[in-house]
Amino acid sequence: MWLKNMNTQTQSNRERIIKVAYQLFYTKGYNQTSFADVANELGISKGNLHYHFPSKGALLNTVIALRKQQIIEMFAQWDGEFSDAKDRLKRFIQMMINNEANLVRYGCPLGSLNVELGKDQRDLQGMSREMFDLYQHWLEKVFTQLDSKKSKARSLHLLSMTQGTAMMTYIYSDSKLLKDECNAINEWIDSL
Amino acid sequence: MWLKNMNTQTQSNRERIIKVAYQLFYTKGYNQTSFADVANELGISKGNLHYHFPSKGALLNTVIALRKQQIIEMFAQWDGEFSDAKDRLKRFIQMMINNEANLVRYGCPLGSLNVELGKDQRDLQGMSREMFDLYQHWLEKVFTQLDSKKSKARSLHLLSMTQGTAMMTYIYSDSKLLKDECNAINEWIDSL
DNA sequence: GTCTATAAGAAGATAGAC
DNA sequence: GTCTATCTTCTTATAGAC
Numbered sequence: 001m002w003l004k005n006m007n008t009q010t011q012s013n014r015e016r017i018i019k020v021a022y023q024l025f026y027t028k029g030y031n032q033t034s035f036a037d038v039a040n041e042l043g044i045s046k047g048n049l050h051y052h053f054p055s056k057g058a059l060l061n062t063v064i065a066l067r068k069q070q071i072i073e074m075f076a077q078w079d080g081e082f083s084d085a086k087d088r089l090k091r092f093i094q095m096m097i098n099n100e101a102n103l104v105r106y107g108c109p110l111g112s113l114n115v116e117l118g119k120d121q122r123d124l125q126g127m128s129r130e131m132f133d134l135y136q137h138w139l140e141k142v143f144t145q146l147d148s149k150k151s152k153a154r155s156l157h158l159l160s161m162t163q164g165t166a167m168m169t170y171i172y173s174d175s176k177l178l179k180d181e182c183n184a185i186n187e188w189i190d191s192l
Numbered sequence: 193m194w195l196k197n198m199n200t201q202t203q204s205n206r207e208r209i210i211k212v213a214y215q216l217f218y219t220k221g222y223n224q225t226s227f228a229d230v231a232n233e234l235g236i237s238k239g240n241l242h243y244h245f246p247s248k249g250a251l252l253n254t255v256i257a258l259r260k261q262q263i264i265e266m267f268a269q270w271d272g273e274f275s276d277a278k279d280r281l282k283r284f285i286q287m288m289i290n291n292e293a294n295l296v297r298y299g300c301p302l303g304s305l306n307v308e309l310g311k312d313q314r315d316l317q318g319m320s321r322e323m324f325d326l327y328q329h330w331l332e333k334v335f336t337q338l339d340s341k342k343s344k345a346r347s348l349h350l351l352s353m354t355q356g357t358a359m360m361t362y363i364y365s366d367s368k369l370l371k372d373e374c375n376a377i378n379e380w381i382d383s384l
Numbered sequence: 385g386t387c388t389a390t391a392a393g394a395a396g397a398t399a400g401a402c
Numbered sequence: 403g404t405c406t407a408t409c410t411t412c413t414t415a416t417a418g419a420c
Contacts, residue, residue, distance in 0.1 A: 119220055160353070165356070167355040240405070385420105391414105391416075394414100396410090
């Protein structure tokens with residue numbers, strides 16, 4: 001654990017770049033974020049940025065890899081906290097509620113990135129869809145605890161509902177809509 | 193009717209520009225579409241484009257105005273074809289099925305544009321959200337035929353479901369998912 | 385590892401000829 | 403109305419000094 005930063009008291013510039021890029025890609029969008037934006041935010045030079053990441057695509061790749069790792073760790077923690085399938089599913093919905101402020105202002109970080117990249121950069125979209133796959137597979141696994149035959153269809157249905165909820169919350173900047181839709185989703189989970 | 197093109201045998205360049213921009217903003221995204229893209233597609237010069245539309249924002253404005261007009265005409269036609277509330281709602285869902293190929297390849301034209309512009313161009317997002325408002329108001333009016341108290345909440349819920357469906361259909365390029373989710377939405381409409 | 389300088393190209397937009 | 407030419411700024415990326 002402490003091995004990570006053994007040689008430095010604080011984060012390395014490389015780590016800082018990834019974190020700032022992660023944030024800016026989410027809040028401004030990937031195409032609307034330039035190397036200059038990232039460099040200015042950190043107070044470093046663009047040349048330095050190119051030393052750590054030869055291209056913008058390489059930076060996105062690294063950002064997504066970090067995000068995937070965080071998602072995997074999140075599921076591991078949830079699985080440790082809850083064993084009941086419905087409790088696990090509701091923990092997923094609770095994540096949306098907890099993330100209200102960001103959803104209202106910036107939308108779903110997975111969905112918006114995927115839409116942006118899918119338009120004319122299919123290669124990059126493939127990378128971003130892998131984050132979606134992590135959610136889909138975890139949900140399918142959890143739904144299998146309830147009914148293995150319906151698990152895949154239900155996982156896609158739940159993702160569809162959460163994506164729609166995130167989209168509407170974002171478009172209308174409406175946190176009440178978020179809560180109402182999350183309540184409806186939780187009732188659906190209870191009804192299974 | 194024929195007055196529109198009284199002086200020309202075919203479309204004017206201005207009309208052609210709007211149509212091509214409409215298409216490219218949808219398929220490539222607004223930020224990823226340049227004046228050069230539009231001009232090349234039509235075989236005209238960039239200077240010509242700037243004669244008709246002084247700025248890119250002005251072009252987007254005109255494209256959205258056209259789109260809003262088409263949406264209004266679509267609702268008028270549906271209202272003429274169906275008087276029953278549930279028939280009208282199902283016509284809305286049928287539109288998604290009819291548009292399968294585009295949804296699979298490019299996603300929802302309203303949702304994706306709104307997400308893109310909302311990231312850091314809130315002024316432009318306002319224009320694009322007006323298209324959403326047209327749908328929301330029409331749906332609320334139709335739901336009022338069933339139950340005036342629940343009409344607004346139901347209109348938002350239906351939009352949420354359709355946005356989620358469009359998003360998942362797009363991300364996984366999955367037309368079967370589109371049909372399954374549309375069937376589920378139609379069942380929900382029947383249950384009201 | 386980090387900087388400055390610079391290339392090479394694309395973008396939105398303007399000026400002026402036809 | 404349409405064109406070519408040009409301007410300015412931004413963007414990704416490279417080269418070379420420290």
